[in-house]
Amino acid sequence: MTLIRAGLMLLFLLATLSSSGAAESDLHAVIAKFATAKGFSEIGTVVHELTATGDAAVERPLSALADGNLYVRKADSLVFIGKEAGESVQLSDPLGGEASGEAAKDDVAKIKVNNTLRRVIRDALGTLTLGAKDPAVRLAAADTMFKTPDAANIEPLDTAIASETVASVKALLEQARAASVLVSDRPEADKLAAVALIGARSDRDAVSLLTSVEAGASSAVKDAATAAIANINSTLALWDAGQNIWYGISLGSVLLLAAIGLAITFGVMGVINMAHGEMVMLGAYTTFVVQQAIRTSFPGLFDWSLVIALPLAFLVAAFVGLIIERGVIRFLYGRPLETLLATWGVSLILQQAVRSIFGPTNQEVGNPSWMSGSFDVGQLAITWNRLWILVFALTVFGMLLYVMKRTPWGLQMRAVTANRRMAASMGIRTPWVDALTFALGSGIAGIAGVALSQIDNVSPNLGRGYIIDSFMVVVFGGVGNLWGTLVGAFSLGIVNKVLEPYAGAVLGKIVVLVLIILFIQKRPRGLFALKGREVEA
Amino acid sequence: MRGSFSTITKMFSASVVAAGLMSAPARAADDTIKVGILHSLSGTMAISETTLKDAMLMLIDEQNAKGGLLGKKLEAVVVDPASNWPLFAEKARELISKDKVAAVFGCWTSVSRKSVLPVFSELDNILFYPVQYEGEESERNVFYTGAAPNQQAIPAVDYLMSEDGGSVKRWVLEGTDYVYPRTTNKILEAYLKSKGVAAEDIMVNYTPFGFADWQTEVSAIKKFGSAGKKTAVVSTVNGDANVPFYKELGNQGIKAEDIPVMAFSVGEEELAGLDTAPLVGHLAAWNYFESVDTPENKKFIADWHKFIKNDKRTTNDPMEAHYIGFNMWVKAVEKAGTTDPDKVIDAMIGVSVPNLTGGYATMMPNHHITKPVLIGEIQANGQFETVSRTPGLVMGDEWSDYLPDSKDLISDWRKPLSCGNFNVATGKCGGKGTN
Numbered sequence: 001m002t003l004i005r006a007g008l009m010l011l012f013l014l015a016t017l018s019s020s021g022a023a024e025s026d027l028h029a030v031i032a033k034f035a036t037a038k039g040f041s042e043i044g045t046v047v048h049e050l051t052a053t054g055d056a057a058v059e060r061p062l063s064a065l066a067d068g069n070l071y072v073r074k075a076d077s078l079v080f081i082g083k084e085a086g087e088s089v090q091l092s093d094p095l096g097g098e099a100s101g102e103a104a105k106d107d108v109a110k111i112k113v114n115n116t117l118r119r120v121i122r123d124a125l126g127t128l129t130l131g132a133k134d135p136a137v138r139l140a141a142a143d144t145m146f147k148t149p150d151a152a153n154i155e156p157l158d159t160a161i162a163s164e165t166v167a168s169v170k171a172l173l174e175q176a177r178a179a180s181v182l183v184s185d186r187p188e189a190d191k192l193a194a195v196a197l198i199g200a201r202s203d204r205d206a207v208s209l210l211t212s213v214e215a216g217a218s219s220a221v222k223d224a225a226t227a228a229i230a231n232i233n234s235t236l237a238l239w240d241a242g243q244n245i246w247y248g249i250s251l252g253s254v255l256l257l258a259a260i261g262l263a264i265t266f267g268v269m270g271v272i273n274m275a276h277g278e279m280v281m282l283g284a285y286t287t288f289v290v291q292q293a294i295r296t297s298f299p300g301l302f303d304w305s306l307v308i309a310l311p312l313a314f315l316v317a318a319f320v321g322l323i324i325e326r327g328v329i330r331f332l333y334g335r336p337l338e339t340l341l342a343t344w345g346v347s348l349i350l351q352q353a354v355r356s357i358f359g360p361t362n363q364e365v366g367n368p369s370w371m372s373g374s375f376d377v378g379q380l381a382i383t384w385n386r387l388w389i390l391v392f393a394l395t396v397f398g399m400l401l402y403v404m405k406r407t408p409w410g411l412q413m414r415a416v417t418a419n420r421r422m423a424a425s426m427g428i429r430t431p432w433v434d435a436l437t438f439a440l441g442s443g444i445a446g447i448a449g450v451a452l453s454q455i456d457n458v459s460p461n462l463g464r465g466y467i468i469d470s471f472m473v474v475v476f477g478g479v480g481n482l483w484g485t486l487v488g489a490f491s492l493g494i495v496n497k498v499l500e501p502y503a504g505a506v507l508g509k510i511v512v513l514v515l516i517i518l519f520i521q522k523r524p525r526g527l528f529a530l531k532g533r534e535v536e537a
Numbered sequence: 538m539r540g541s542f543s544t545i546t547k548m549f550s551a552s553v554v555a556a557g558l559m560s561a562p563a564r565a566a567d568d569t570i571k572v573g574i575l576h577s578l579s580g581t582m583a584i585s586e587t588t589l590k591d592a593m594l595m596l597i598d599e600q601n602a603k604g605g606l607l608g609k610k611l612e613a614v615v616v617d618p619a620s621n622w623p624l625f626a627e628k629a630r631e632l633i634s635k636d637k638v639a640a641v642f643g644c645w646t647s648v649s650r651k652s653v654l655p656v657f658s659e660l661d662n663i664l665f666y667p668v669q670y671e672g673e674e675s676e677r678n679v680f681y682t683g684a685a686p687n688q689q690a691i692p693a694v695d696y697l698m699s700e701d702g703g704s705v706k707r708w709v710l711e712g713t714d715y716v717y718p719r720t721t722n723k724i725l726e727a728y729l730k731s732k733g734v735a736a737e738d739i740m741v742n743y744t745p746f747g748f749a750d751w752q753t754e755v756s757a758i759k760k761f762g763s764a765g766k767k768t769a770v771v772s773t774v775n776g777d778a779n780v781p782f783y784k785e786l787g788n789q790g791i792k793a794e795d796i797p798v799m800a801f802s803v804g805e806e807e808l809a810g811l812d813t814a815p816l817v818g819h820l821a822a823w824n825y826f827e828s829v830d831t832p833e834n835k836k837f838i839a840d841w842h843k844f845i846k847n848d849k850r851t852t853n854d855p856m857e858a859h860y861i862g863f864n865m866w867v868k869a870v871e872k873a874g875t876t877d878p879d880k881v882i883d884a885m886i887g888v889s890v891p892n893l894t895g896g897y898a899t900m901m902p903n904h905h906i907t908k909p910v911l912i913g914e915i916q917a918n919g920q921f922e923t924v925s926r927t928p929g930l931v932m933g934d935e936w937s938d939y940l941p942d943s944k945d946l947i948s949d950w951r952k953p954l955s956c957g958n959f960n961v962a963t964g965k966c967g968g969k970g971t972n
Contacts, residue, residue: 040701040924068817068916114914114924115818116703119794204763212765247752254750352579360578360587362780362810372815374788381756383788456749457780457810461581465747465777500753505744506714 024095027053031061031094034070034111035077043111044120051124059128061094066121070094071108082108123148130160135169142172147205151184153177175201182213182221191221199228202235203379239379244498250386252493253393256486257452258466259473260397261445263485265321267474268404268417269437271329272340275347276470277463279442282320283313283449284458285354288363303368306450313450314443320350321442325435333434347463355460365453389451396444401482403440413437417480476516478526488527492516569612570605570876572597573632575643575653575664580620581747585776585855586645588806589667590615592856593642595844596863606870614638622652629653633660639876640665640866642859647671647716654679663878665866667858669801669823671720675935675948675957678878680885681905682862682898683855684824685933686724690771692910693799693822694725696925697769698732702912703797707738707768709758714743718773721801725771727939738766748778751785759789762796770798779807783816793818793914805851808919816915824894824908825857826921831895851919861898861906864890886951896930903948903957905933 030049037043047065050058064070064081071082071089080091080100089108091100113121126144129137138160145153157177164170178194198206207229214225258280265273287309294305301308324346332339367385374383404410415423416433424430449462456462469492477488492512499508523529574593576586597611605611614636618625625644632638633656640663644650647670657664657678669684696702708729712718722741729739740761742754762768774782779802786798799820805827827838837860842848865888870876873884889899898906907930913921936946936958945962949955956966 068922112922112924114701115793115797115820116701118818119703122794204760208763208765210765214765243756244753247750247756250752251750348579355579355583355587360583361806362584362777364810364812366812367784372788374790381789383752383785385784385788386752455781455784457777459584459777459810461584461747461777464581465749497750497753501757504742505748505754509745 024057027055027057027095031079032077034065034079035072037111040112040114040117043113044117047117047120047124051128054128056128056131057095059125060097062121062125064094065111065113066118066125068110068113070111071103072111073103073108075107079111080108082110127153127156130156130173135166138164138166138169139172142169142176146172146176146179146209149176149179149183149209151180153180154184154186179209182209182217188218188220191217192224195221195224195228199224199231202232204236207232207236236379240501243380244501245494246380246382247500248494248497249490250390250493251497252490253386253390254452254455255469255473255493256397256489257389257393257448258445259470259485259489260393260400260482261441261443261448262470262474263477263482264400264441264444265438266471267480267482267485268413269434269441270336270417270479271333271438272336272343273329273438273441274340274344274467275324275350275463276442276445277465277467278347278350279317279321279445279463280449280452280466281354281460281463282317282350283446284365284453284456284462285358285363285449286313286316286446287450287453288358288365288458291365302366303370305366306368306371306454309450310447313446315446317446317449318439318443321445322435322439324442325438329438330431330434347467351460351463358460360460363458365458367454371454385454389454392451396447397482397486400444404482409433409436472513472516475520476526478528481526481528484526484528569610570607570870571612571614571636571638573629573636573638573641573643574613574615575618575625575629575632575641576645577620577649578615578617581777582620582645582649585806588850588853589642589645589855589859591845592841592859593863595841596860598844599840600863600867606867607874607876618649622646622648625649626652626656629656629664630660633657633662638662639870639878640881642667642862644668645855650679661878663866663882665859665862667855667862669854671717672724672935672937673720673940673943675903675905675950677882677904677950677955677957679904680862680865680900681933681935682858682865684908684910685905685935686721686937687934688824688908688910688931689801689822690721690725691728692927692931693801693820693912694728694771696820696822696912697771697797697799701925703767703769705769705797706734706766707761707764708734708740709761709768709770710739710741710773711754711758711770712741712743712773713748713775713778714745715775718743718775721773722771724937724939731939744774744778746775746778748774749781751782752789755782755785755789755791758796759791762791768796770796772798772800773802774800775802776807779803780810783811783819786819787812787815793820799912804853804855805920806853808915809851811919813915813919814917817917819915820912820924821915821921822910822912823854823921824910825854825892826894826911826913826923827852828913828916828920828922829894829911831893833891833895834893837893857893861890861892865898865900865906882950883952899930901932902951903933903935904950905935907932 033046037046050062061070069081071080073080079094081094082089082091088102088104090102092098093100122144126141129141132138154177157173161170161173164173175198178197181190181194198209210225210229214222217225261279262276265271290309290312291305294301328342328346329339332342371385371388374381412428412433415428416430420430473488473492474485476492477484496508496512499511503511574590576590577583578587578590594613597613600606601610614632616628616632618628629641632641642665644653644666645668650666654676662678664679665682666679667682669689672685697705710722710725712722726739744754758770797818797820799822801822803821804823838852841852865885868888868890869881869884873880885900886902887900889897892898894909896909898908900906910927910931911923912925913923916922935948936943938944945960946958947961948957949959959966
């Protein structure tokens with residue numbers, strides 16, 4: 001048996017090796033048909049013809065086609081892989097990849113693809129790249145074949161499984177084979193084994209596959225599939241609950257970031273600062289400007305753009321905060337209503353200023369590579385950007401706590417808040433402490449903007465979306481208490497996200513607001529109320 | 538430091554200019570024709586509407602360069618309703634009564650249009666409305682140059698159901714919670730059911746305006762899509778909420794080949810704020826794409842870049858709608874020989890002007906226009922590539938045939954019928970549609 005299999009493989013290898021010279025001209029002939037193919041279905045026929053050759057060399061033109069990089073030169077109807085460079089396109093041979101000169105954009109026509117074609121190409125490439133050297137490519141191929149089962153896949157998969165050395169790839173190949181067995185006319189025993197193998201995956205893709213197989217299967221296989229689906233679904237329900245909690249924590253971290261600066265300006269200083277959201281916006285725009293500068297001058301540094309933007313965003317927002325405090329707020333201490341109106345006005349001015357300078361449209365802030373995509377923990381898909389934002393929010397919180405509790409400046413801040421006149425008598429320059437505290441709160445809002453630019457629009461309206469939530473968090477957590485803000489943010493986030501799948505996003509938000517209103521009725525000073533003399537001050 | 542001061546200086550100079558603009562009409566002589574522009578320049582809708590204001594200023598400039606209209610120069614009167622719906626009505630009244638404009642180009646959201654309707658019919662003036670909307674309306678004083686649902690939503694769903702579009706069997710209707718998505722989704726649900734889609738294969742979900750945390754929704758889409766049937770999302774998510782929505786889709790790895798998202802409110806302008814590489818293949822249905830290769834469009838884009846002095850600014854579908862609407866109005870005024878709104882309204886019907894995609898737009902008796910419907914896939918460069926185009930032009934159908942309330946209604950503003958909601962079953966003018 002093994003001997004026969006080995007022999008077959010050898011034949012297969014020999015065939016691919018020896019035929020490569022003759023096949024290349026044949027392949028060129030097939031590729032040339034792209035030039036005359038009209039409409040997506042005809043292009044699809046050519047794709048099938050190419051993959052039917054079974055030659056791994058077609059991977060290059062097909063990938064190029066899927067990426068929209070395959071062109072026809074209008075003059076001689078030859079097909080090339082093209083790379084756009086300004087107004088011209090650099091051409092290269094579709095099989096060998098040798099450079100074949102340049103052409104003006106108007107002289108070549110792009111071969112169009114759509115989703116359906118891209119899927120056809122992806123599936124076809126799956127089979128062709130099973131023997132690739134890179135285990136990651138083989139894994140991707142196995143994954144594609146799992147999702148697109150086909151009875152014809154069983155044989156190549158058997159060959160691949162026999163020669164596979166990496167355990168994870170091998171496991172996935174076996175699952176892909178099982179998926180293909182399910183849609184083939186193999187005996188029932190094979191199919192039952194396949195259902196068991198796929199059922200063991202216990203993820204959403206397995207449910208998807210089993211559901212589609214369930215309908216047309218014989219009764220024994222059908223029962224096994226139904227049982228496997230029920231089994232997987234009950235496990236998934238648990239994971240779903242976990243997923244909701246994670247989403248809640250992630251939303252909580254966003255709320256915490258947005259509110260943490262306000263916890264200083266409103267919580268500690270008692271200033272109702274309606275321009276808080278605009279400080280967040282300034283931070284986001286600073287990120288945009290930094291990325292813009294990096295894109296034009298130092299493209300290699302792009303992954304560091306957020307790190308570079310952080311101190312700058314802090315400085316920009318803190319500086320604007322300082323101006324607001326010195327220019328407006330210091331005349332209004334102790335007059336909350338006037339402060340509210342004045343800072344509201346300031347927020348409008350800042351928004352319109354940004355609109356006049358950068359324009360009203362969204363600005364593109366890119367995600368560095370370490371903040372893109374997601375990874376799986378069991379059945380939880382955790383996106384990198386959310387994870388980093390959580391880490392970042394907690395770090396900022398920790399640093400702020402340190403500044404407030406462990407540094408002389410923090411001591412002065414708390415002294416001024418507790419009893420201004422006493423603090424002044426002790427030689428603290430209270431106006432300076434006020435100004436610097438406000439600048440600190442604003443600066444922290446600015447660095448929150450750097451993080452929020454990764455998940456939200458960078459537009460002049462950015463801050464509007466966060467101002468209400470921020471006040472909600474600070475008031476709910478207890479004014480003047482940083483820990484209250486932390487607990488408030490995470491509990492609001494989790495309650496919101498646990499409600500959302502059942503009540504929907506709109507109703508969920510309303511329920512949360514009603515709950516807060518009821519809570520504030522019961523405990524007007526929030527979760528962690530400050531006690532003692534500070535309250536009266 | 539300097540940045541901030543110059544910011545403030547710019548702010549002040551901007552407001553001085555704005556004040557100048559607003560007081561300009563008072564000094565203007567009678568030898569100009571005034572055109573009102575009613576788009577939000579501040580507040581949440583400024584992101585979309587400011588561009589339309591600029592597009593109108595460009596069109597008016599160009600017309601003046603061609604010698605104006607009826608031997609007079611055109612003069613733009615710009616007001617800022619600040620994304621505040623009641624203020625739209627006030628500003629519309631100001632434009633018509635105080636500035637005596639001959640026509641108004643404006644509004645974006647349906648609620649702003651609804652708020653100005655009574656003003657336009659009371660003072661008998663003309664509004665050109667350039668945005669795709671939910672239909673179920675036809676007013677004598679309004680010309681709808683954007684798409685009605687049958688010129689966008691229905692062909693988009695047809696495409697997804699076709700073999701080219703992936704033969705979709707399961708549908709997620711995801712929208713922002715307000716009138717346009719709700720009505721459109723109602724029409725789509727009825728349409729899908731009429732095509733034999735079972736109720737359990739349709740999921741409808743709404744989120745608030747400006748929604749930013751899409752984790753739950755996107756994972757629900759993923760879950761809904763894993764039932765072994767080809768699934769697609771039809772998105773009527775509006776404005777700012779789109780960027781976080783697409784970012785979440787990209788991060789959770791939902792690929793267009795597996796679950797494509799077809800959007801009705803995402804154009805070139807919205808994509809400008811996004812890295813589109815993870816979104817290649819997601820779809821949008823419009824009547825115009827910047828990437829359409831026609832001489833008219835090339836010229837329009839070149840003119841726009843020159844006017845706005847920034848060759849990175851994109852053009853979009855509502856801009857084309859204003860282009861068509863403005864040219865139609867010019868033609869109708871020339872035909873009527875006067876700018877008197879009453880006469881121009883009658884002259885408008887049947888007027889035909891070139892659109893930017895190589896065809897003609899004609900004003901129909903129901904005050905909607907003919908349009909081609911294009912389906913485009915998002916490309917890595919932030920543009921759309923047309924993957925499907927209706928063979929001919931589609932006439933705007935204001936009263937949807939798929940809603941029980943409106944299937945018997947038609948609109949015809951020609952005399953002697955002159956009715957926006959004529960019921961063919963009862964033979965009477967009136968009924969639904971006056972709200």
